[in-house]
Amino acid sequence: MKPRAGLSNFCVLVAVAAFAAATLATDSVKKTNGSGSAKADKTIGTAKMKAKQEIEQLREGKAFSGDIGPFLAPEAVGLELLAAELRQNPSSAVRGQIVKALVQIGTKSDPQGRLSNRRILSILVGDASLRNDGPYMVAMDQIAELSPPSSIREYGQSLLKLLAKSPSSGLLLAIAKAKIIEARPAIEALKTDKIWGKEEIVPIALAALGDHELERRFVDKFLQTLDAQEKMDLAGTLGRIGTRTALEALAQEMRSPLIFEIPAAYEQSVRPDIAKAIHSNYPDKEFLLVIRNEADYERIEKFCEQEFKTVWKTDRPPFLVMQPLAPPPG
DSSP states (O other): OOOOHHHHHHHHHHHHHHHHHHHHHHHHHHHHHHHHHHHHHHHHHHHHHHHHHHHHHHHTTOOOOOOOGGGSSGGGHHHHHHHHHHHHOOOHHHHHHHHHHHHHHHHHTSTTSOOOOHHHHHHHHHTGGGSOSHHHHHHHHHHHHHSOHHHHHTTHHHHHHHHHHOOOHHHHHHHHHHTOGGGHHHHHHHTTSTTGGGOTHHHHHHHHTTOHHHHHHHHHHHHHOOOHHHHHHHHHHHHHHOOHHHHHHHHHTTTOOOEEEETTTEEEESHHHHHHHHHTTOTTOGGGGOOSSHHHHHHHHHHHHHHHOOOOSSOOOOOOSEEEOOOOOO
């Protein structure tokens, strides 16, 4: 039985209409994708142009403007331009400005002001270390101060290579903060070096990496001193060591009554410095840095009780952070 001509023609018309609709849809997608691609290219181009202008300012010795946008645009083309400039520019002054710019971009773009951007860290660890000069040392100092331990550990192997080639105080502190235990033999060897053997940063790093005798020496000195200035300095040291023993000692002294005084200028409690040292190991606990009233001290003490099982042996001292002192009469 043959199909009727009318039905056959109808099927042909339906097929043609479907093909036309599909073609129009494909053309529409192509146009849309083309428009999106062109828009992205324009955004990248604009960011690249602004980044180049910023780099030219750095070449002229001017400080970074603070505009991080061009360096965080799609594909982060600005960061790659900064990395290339850091590798190629022979001027230590310009390279120093680039390192400062990278640190600003990293901390300004982080919700908690940390230096954790992987690409920026890889530039600071890799490109900034091509020359053993001031900018390299600044880069290591900033990583040690501002980067979380977990972020530093990602570059453990690169830091070990730098330790063998170009040790610096910041590098040792970064290694200590991240607890890169593999570095201990190389740091042990620095004790016999004519220069490094005199630097306190070496025993601090070794204490952080498992030398319990050195760790105990720092802890005992901190617990026993009755000098306010020394107490604050040693609190910073224990914060850098960052072991459980060091942190428990810091927590134990959160009720220290010691007060540092500059006559006729100001007086300050040692307790905020102790809280700051604890915070360096708990960067997400911002309340450790905020002391405005007695309740803030109480919150810090609660944290010590919960985290370190601290048991208080004395009452909390009268409230003090820092206050000016009146000059003597006459």
